[in-house]
Structure formats: structure tokens, C-alpha cells
Amino acid sequence: MNRPESLLSLNESGSLKENMPLFKILFLPDKKQVFVSEKENLLQAARVAKIPLKASCGGEGVCRTCQLKVKEGIVRIKPAEYQPASIKPPGKDGEKNSEKSGLNIAITSYVLACQTFPLSDLTIEIPEAARLTKLQIITDYRDDYPTDNRDDYPANDQDKDKNVLLTEDMGYSALNGEEIISDPFKKKYYGLAVDLGTTTVVAELLDLTKGVSLAVKGTYNQQLSYGEDVISRLVYAQENENGRPYLQEAIVDSVNALINELTISRQVSPFEIRAVVCAGNPTMTLLFLGLDPAGLRFEPYTAAVHNPPTIQAQKAGLKIYPRATVKFVPGIANYLGGDVIAGVVATGMAARDELTLFIDVGTNGEMVLGNKEWLVACSCSAGPAFEGSGLKHGVLAIPGAIDSFKITSNLEVKYTTIDRLPSRGICGSGLISCLAGLYRFGIIDRRGKFNLPPDHPRLHMVNGEKEFVLVWATDTGINEDITISESEINNLIRAKAAVFAGIRSLLQFLNLSLENIDHLILAGGFGRYLNLKEAVAIGMLPDLPPQKYRYAGNSALKGAKMILFSAEARKKTLEITRKMMYLDLSEGNTFTEEFLAALFIPHTNQNLFPSLKGG
Amino acid sequence: MALTGLEIFKQLPQTNCKDCAFPTCLAFAVALASGKVTPEKCPHLSASARAMLTTAFAPPMALIKIGPPGQELVIGNETVLFRHEKRFEHAPGLAVLIKDNLPVAEITTKISYLSSVVFKRLGENYGLDLLALENCSGEPANFKKMVAVAIEKSNLPLILMSENPEAMAAVLSMAAQRKPLIYSAQSTNYQEMTGLAQKYNLPLAVKGKGLDELAALVEKITALGHEQLVLDTGARETSQVLFEQTQLRRLALNRFKPFGYPTIAFALDKDPIQSVVKAGVFLIKYAGIVVLTSDHPADLLSLITLRLNIYSDPQKPMAVESKIYPVGNPGKDAPVVITTNFSLTYYCVANDFEASRIPGYIIPVDTDGASVLTSWAAGKLTAEKISEALQNSGIAERVTHRKVIIPGGVAMLSKRLTGLSGWEVLVGPRESSGIPSFLKREWVP
Amino acid sequence: MPVKVIRENWPGKVNTITLGIGSQAIKIGGEGAFPFLAFEGKLPYRPVVACEVWDEEPGDWPDLLTAPFAGVIDEPAAWAKKCLVYGADLICLRLVGAHPGAKNKSPQECARMAQKVYAAINIPLIVVGCGEDEKDAAVLPAVAEALAGKNCLLGWATAENYRPITTACNNYGHSLIASSPLDISLAKQLNILITETGFNPGSIIIDPLVGALGYGLEYAYSIMERLRLSALTGDKMLAMPVICFVGQETWKTKEATISDFECPSWGEQARRAILWELLTAVALTQAGGAIMVLRHPETVRHFLAHLTSFI
């Protein structure tokens, strides 16, 4: 699925301008070089160069995450009102500029990649802050919840029992029968379980004949440079003529990159991969398949996701055995996809008597409540706050990400980072920790408003907004103050409120209360570094005894793996989709009311948090 | 005690066959628990489950219809004391009292006028529901004349008011097919009145002096086999009516059988304004029919509006109408701000906009009452929708510029919106609290 | 057949608040039952009426509304006195002129005005700012100081500006109006925030930002019923009495302002507008409102007459 070279001069609306001069764009420090016309902005140029950039707003010029530095050359900047403050008006520094009608010509300056077009050959420097890749994704989700209950969960996880050999039934299931029969002497069958996430893509290489896992790798979903959340991708797919193929290519490329890494690391031939099971949310599933996702947003909301087709690898663009089957875990609703179903399979909650609440806090907060008799699911858009985006100093859980804070009573801020590297930003668990700390020491009030004297040294006014300095520039690995602003705090409070309100709405729907929950399972990369106490202290997770909490790691991947390994799991998956009911939170007023009540630290109704009383 | 969804679920076949038009048995169970469906919608119930659920979900208050099919007023079936618990099911009927001691000409004009009153609100027409015709002259002949006029001049359902069974029998011989409400059976005449109601199969108002007598009377009438009843405790003083109406409703919800019917209350006062006030109180607090004496259009308009407010469904997302809302006295160069029609969103925007003291226009786009981000996610706030709202609202005639401010949360729509509408799009703040400073900073027409 | 009436036993009640001092003081709140259901709980004080007086002559009031104040409408102290004649229990002075977009009067100027009006009436005074959070945060502390010890009611404290206003009310012994839009959680949150600054929750009055008849009245109605229910079931952070700015909402509706001539089928404006304000107040009183802030003297008269029907 490589983009043919001729596409380089296509602009995004797809029209090929003949004879349009092409400019050479050199990206530093990557030293990658591409040719584009004056009709293509630098964000597009970076995509061509396969350098994924942050572009949270998908190139609308409003999020300011795509700032690059023009080192050499002349560019045209779209006359937009939303340029970052750091852009100097043309001519300010006495640098050469010419006036074309309505154009700003700027050189040697920070620009928004999505609003900037070449007028000459360019040398561009990509600051770390604008970059998505080069960062290692944490994939070893098998660590348990970092409290005392470290027992693995669920007990029937395949990983526990690495000696299980592939039974005939399993092989049959995974390879669709036909393959084994037609090629009975072949020794090696590998499979690939894939978690197609909105932000990250994780794949696990499996030896199907031995029933063991060989390696896991993760990477960013390259679609990130088309917008950070599902909705912006959907919009991109709809509003741009080649939107769908671009997005499809981005995600398929991401998986291929993983296949490449995995097979090299275990010295396996990609062509020995005979079966793939993907678990993704509905949008990712549709975009991977190149299908029209319009039905996800617009009535009548029909979508192929409820039972996505099985296709062959070559059709999917995966560089493995061409006729390998690529299956998708089915979903049940437009906002509840195979990733969650796979998670439910992995946790085994649908087989238990006790009441389990399963929460996957990602870009969307999806949750499933139930037991062996019934299952109800919902999805509340928590927003991407916990994945670090939408915040100036938010990052994914990368090495160097701040994952916890300790604020002392004299407002000194201490913190820890992942892998103890110099801090680069704050990841989801760090944000929760930050919010808990800011509140505990009265730096913010229960609504998240700063409550400090205006001349406090850690309080800055930036663009008319209060920001609190968490880490001084000199202590960071990025050489700028790491801050959090009032509106960012507001975003976090909304995100945590959405999660809690989702939980309450689900329970209320069935007339249950928090005490009825026997197990609460957290899934997703988010939970890995989470401090449970702090998540409860801000009112994101219910105030239940810690022994009720479990951490399931990347349950989507685990579920996909189980489905790949066992026909039994496949059968259960279908049962689960049949049994599960989807609760649309936008119907009625319950969610809205619960949400407003949760926009408070920890909650408007403090009786819901008995352990925090008096604190 | 009401059954919960899970308790009901245990009684269901759990096959998720979807024959009830719900995706799963659980969805059906919860819908049943909240009164959105009735048990028989599941064709696969076991006999015992059916019996159990049917009794559990029998409404605590009877449904009563007054008037000919197609034009009838439907009241009763109420299930709550406070509208926020669920909703008030059936708006009470408003009736105007007409006495038969007036000259016929006057009666005729009055009836014609009352039958023609129409007010338009939120795109719907509302008017009076009933005519209450009172035989206060005591003369059956007058009564008959008045009823004859009403039958001829009006399509409204009728309340026939006389304590005299003969007078009642006489008018019923010509009015029965209009399915009027017979007012009233009292301790002195209940046998005859019940007989009439049964003969013509009509609803019957029962009037007792106070709760005790009323309950006793109802038991006697139901023992005679008539179940279409409307209750009147006889009280006319505001505080007594309020007390008794509250008790009637509470006891009905407690399944005290004799009070399981809708009620009728009379708003009578020497002072015409005070009688409207009384009617307002009775509308809110639990009457199924409110009878007033005044026929002034302002009285009817305000009471009809009050009734619409209180009897709206609080479970529906709170939404405002999608149209132009001016803030202050905007001129031709005033800013135009887009938001969604979720009330809370709209009110926040309106408040913050007002606080800026910059006059302008707000256009809430119809998003079925969803907030900005929710509706964006659900595709209900799209460039198409905004463009449509700009066009249909007629804002183009109110301002000379072509600039529209959209919420910061949906910045991504700007390009497409410009393309569709031809309006220049300014991306406003994400939070409504940012509106004043945004307008001060950025607004130049 | 004796019917066993249902009597709820409510564990909680609404806070009682005293406004004003000495013999002129007024008490509100204290209810231990739903409005007018005295058979199951104490309802010690009747709802009260406050009349609105502006520090600036209102530019956009219809003639119907300015006529009763002819000659005094540009003289707040005299206007306030006139309201007493019309039966007001208290006066609500509104500092419209403080708004930065209007006259942008200084906090001191506003404070002097409040003092002057208070001196003229000597009954409990409500003072509300111009509605712009930031300006109110500057104006109300000055007013609080000028009226020190007079036990007035000041507003509006919102989630944005509650700190300085709370501090001032605390220091100078006033009650305050906590105002949040149409949601019970938002109201409770603000009460908690205010209380956590050390303010006595017994001196808070809730303003749920009511809507007029036909304009969202039902939202406020249900929120107020829920507030009362919360108070009666013992939620201390929702046990505050409620103030309803009825006049302000009513007199921007079409129904109250449009003339007979423009819409004859709606009946005379004089009757229609009064009914609009009156029914809004009556409905909100049924939902548990304690202070009705009204504008037209006729409304005041009818409203007070209506209340006597419960005695």
C-alpha cells in the first residue's frame, strides 16, 4: 500500500496540476526529503515523508499542535486568525519578505504546518513537541494493577499456560479449516492478533501450532496526523475526496510496520502468518477495510461493523501470506466495537455469577456491566484527555512521561517519570495524579479553578489564561516549562466526569448502585500506571474497596488472541454480541444529570465517596 | 412496590428474539419497568409471568375519556406525584362554566367564541378542552336549550352539570352520543345518575363532601358496576382543594382503589384574576379537569401556557426552539453566534452573551437537545445543519455582514461551512464563558 | 368510610434566614413540608415579595410597567418608597449602571446608592449587581461594606466570582444569593464551594435562574421541587430558601410586552402581562419559592391576595 510516487504532486483534493513546479522539502533532523507543489501544505508534505506529526484538529489551523520551524526557504502562510503567538508578522525582523495579495510571506520562523505552503525549496526542522513517532509504545500490558492485588486476571488467560498445544479444533478455527487441509505438511503456522486503537496499534505474533505468544509490538496509529480522535477522522474521511484511502493506508501501514518488526525480531517469515484477528473500534475497523464510515455518524446509522467481513490479507494490504484470513471481532453498536467485545471475552465476565464492571478508558470511555445472565454496555466520550492529547503538555505513556506527582504543602512539586527519564510531558495517569494533588493542596477548588494569589511564582498568565507551572524548564527534557492551564484542568474534569457519569448511568439503568459491583476491571494502556487512590480521589472511579479492582491490561489484544486460538472463544464472542445490550446515553436526561453532578471534585454528592469524607 | 428491570428480566424468556421490537429481553424489561411498554408486547411470556406482570403494571389511576371518539379529552393514568419522577401523563382539561340562566343569545355567542379560541405555541394549536354547562336555573327546559345550542355550535366535549336526574335524563337523550361527562352523582342521587351513566356508557363525576364521603360514594357506585369516574371532593377553597387533591393523588398512587380516578376542580372566585390564579394552582396540583368561570382570552392563554409547561415531558432532553434569539437590541452589524438547542447550552451562551452587553443574535441549531460536543459526535451538528439554520432562520435579512461564529469545539466544520453557506466562519471559544472576551477581542463586522 | 390520609414524615427542613434588623426584620424559609401542605410539617413564614428598583431609569420597560412609577422612576430612593406603598415586603435594588457596557459606575458610587436607598426605606434590602461576574465581584464588596451590619441580601455570587463576594458578606454580616443555571447539581456545587470558604450555609439563598411562563418555567419548577425534596430529606447543602427573579424574566417575554393592538386575540396587554408575571410567581411558589422578585404593583397586589387564601 505504498503511495505511488506520482501521487506526490497530487494535492489533497486529488486534482493533478500539470506543470506545477515541485519544491524540495528537507525535514530535519530526519533528513527525509520529498517533493511537493505549492498547493500542498507542510503537514501533507510530512505525511508524504511518512513523518507522523501531531495534528489534533486534522489540519484546520486551530489546535496549534503542528508547529514546525522553517529554517530555510520561503513559505506562504494562509491568512488565518489562528496562528500561534510565536509567529512573527512578516517583515518584523527585517527579514526579506514580499507582499502578494492576501499572502503572508515568512521565513525562519515557527509556523503551523497545516497552514503553510512552500514557495521555494525548504528546510524544515521538526521539534520534538510536534512529533508522534520516535517514541516507544509500551506494550507489555501484562503488568498488573500497581496496587497490591497483582494476581493475574483473568485466570484462564492463555499466557498463563504457555504449554497448551494447538488442538485440532484451535487450528481449524484459526485457519478456517481449508488452509490446514490443503497444506497438511507445512510445519509452521503463525497468527497475528491486532489491537487497532485510535491512538496506538499493537500486534502480537503467535505460534499457532504451539499455542504460544512470540512477541508483542506497538506503534502509533499513523492516522493521528489526520486528527486525534475518532470524530475528526470520520470528518476527514467524509470531507476530503481521498480521505478514506489516505486513512486506510495510514492504518494498514501501521500494522505492516509492526508485522515487519515482529517477524524480524523472531526471524519468522511474514508469509508464514496465516491468520489475523483484529479487534478495533467501529471506526478503525471500517477505515481499515476502506469502508464508508458515514453510517457511524449519520442516521440511519447503519454500519457494517456489527459483523465485519472476513477478507484475505492481500486484499487488506497486509504483507503476509496473501491468502491469510483477516477477521475482525464483531461489535454491537456504532460506538461499541470489537475491541470492547474482545475485552469482555478476555475477562471472562460473561461467564461469572458476580457482577462485573469492565471499563476501557481510552479515547472513548467504554464500559460493560453484567454477569453470566446479562450484559449492558455504553460508551461515553471522555475525550482524549487521558491519552494526553488536547493538552499542551500531554503525552502518551512514553518514556519520560510524568506518571505521578507529589505536591507538598508548601507547593513544591515532585514527580516521577516513566523509565526515570527527564520529563517530556504528562501522561494520563500523571494527569490524574496532578489533578488530585492540585486539589488536595487547595491550588484548585472543587470545580478546578485556581485558588492562588495572582502573583504566585508558579502561576503564569498566558493568552489571558492562568497556567500553573508543574516543572520548570530547566528540569525537563524539552527545555520548556511543563504547565497545566485552567481550561486543561477543566477538560480533565470533564473527562473524569464522563467516566463516572457513564458508570452511574449504567447502574441506574438497572436500578443498581455502586455497592452492587463485585469486580471492577480496568483495561487499556491507561490503567497501567494509574494510582487507584488518586483516581478515586478526583471522583473518576468509584470509591470501592481496592480488592474489587483488577487490571486487565490490553484486553482487546488478549481477546483477539483467544479468538485466534480457540473456536470456543469464537463461539462465546458471538454469544456475547447477541446477549449484550447497548445503552445509548444520549437518550433521556440521566447521563446529562450525572455528568453535571460529576463535574466536581470528587462529586457533588459526597456520600458517594465515603472514604474521602473529612479529607 | 414497582418492579425493577432486573426483576422483570428474570421473568422473561431471555431468548432475545426481538419480537417485542426491543433488541434484547433486558431492554424490554427496563422499558417495561419505566412504563414505556406494556407486558403483552412480549408474545412469549409464560402464563404466570404474564399474570404477575399485568397486575404489577396495572396503572394506579384509571384512564377516562370524555367526548366523541377522535375529539375526546383523555385524562387519568397518572403515575407520579412530581413531574421530575417521570412525567405527568395527561394534561388536565380546561373547561369554562356556562350557566343556563343567561339569555340564549348570550349563551350562543359565548359558546361560539369559546369553541373557536386558538392559540399557537411551538407550532401547535391549543384551545379550550371542554364546555361545562350548568343547570343552575333549576329549570330542565333552560338546561335543555343550552345543551342544544352547545351541540349545534360546538364540537367541544361537554360536562353536563345538574343534580337533578330528570333534567340530566332529558338532556342525555339528545347529548349522549357526544359522550359527555355527567356531573354529578351525589349521596342523594347516585343510583339514578349511575343508572344514566351505565345506560349511555358515559363517564360520571362523583361528588362527595370531603374525602371520607367521596370514598364511600365511589365504593357504592363501583359496586353498581360503573368504573368510568371522575372525583370531586366538593372543596372550593384553594388550600382545602390543594390538600385534598394531594391526598387523592397520593392515595391513588398507593393503590387505594376508590381514589384510582382522575379528579375535577372548580376555580371559582369573586375576583376574576384570583379565579385564574386558583385555576393555575389546580392545574399544577393534580386536577384532571379544571373548571373556570372566565372566558377572557388572556386568562385562557396564560393557563394553557402554564399547562403546556408543567405537562411537558421532563425526560426529553431540554430543548429550546431553533430560531433567531436576539440579545439586547442588535443592529445590522451585530455578531451571529451558533450553538445547539440543548437548553442548558443555550442558556449558558445566552447568559454569557448578555453579560457581554454586546447586542447580537444566537441561533441554536436543532440537535434534538444535545450539547455541542455530543451532537457533533452524533453528526447532529454538521456544516449542513448550520448552513440550513442560517438560511431558514432568515438571519441574512437581519444583518448586513456575512460572518458567523461557531463553537470552538467544532472548529473542524469551518471549511465546509464556508463552502456551503458562503458565510465567513469565525471559530469562537470552546466555553461560553469565553464569549464576552472573544467578542471584545475579535468582533469586527 | 374514614380515609387514612397520607402524612409524610420529613426528617429535614429548609433553613430559616432573617433579613434586615430590629423590628423591620423579615424571616423566610423554615419549611418542613411542601408548599402549603401545613398538615404534615411546619410552614412558619409565608413567601415574601420583593420589588425591583433600578439605580438607572430603565430604558426598555413598556409603558404599562413604568406608569405606576411615574415621577419616581429616575429617583431610586423615592421609587423604593413607592414600592412600599404598593405592598412590597422588601426592596431589590439592582445596580444596572455598574455594567461596563452601560455607565460603568464605580463600586463606591454603587455603594453610596445602596446606602441612600436603604436610608429611605429602612426595611430589608436586597442588592444585586449588574450581572457581569467580574464587575459584581468589585461592586458587591463595596456595597457590603457600606451596608455593614444591616443584614442585607447580596447577589449574584456565581461559580466564577463567589470568593470576594462571600468574603465581603461574611465580614459585613450579609446573606448572599448563589446563582447557577437550571441544574440541581450546579446549585449544590456552588453552595459547597461557598460553604468551604467558611461562609455559613444558613445565610445562602439559591437563585436557580428561573424562566418565565412559556419560557422554560417547567425546568425551574422541577428543580425547585427537587430542591425542596432534598431539603426535606436532609441534604444540608440544598436546604437553602429559593429566590425567583420573576419580574426580570416576565418582562422580556412577548406576552407581557406586546400591545393589544399588535395581537388582539391575546386579550388586553394590561391583563395579559399581569397574569404572566402573576402565574409565573404562583407556579414557582407552588414549587417552593421563598422570595418572589416582582415588578408590577398589580402583580404584587394579586400575589399577596392569593397568599392570604392559604391562611
Ligand code: SF4
Ligand atoms: S419478545 Fe419477549 S422474549 Fe423476545 S426479546 Fe422481547 S422480551 Fe425477549
Ligand code: FES
Ligand atoms: S493547527 Fe491543528 S493541525 Fe495544524
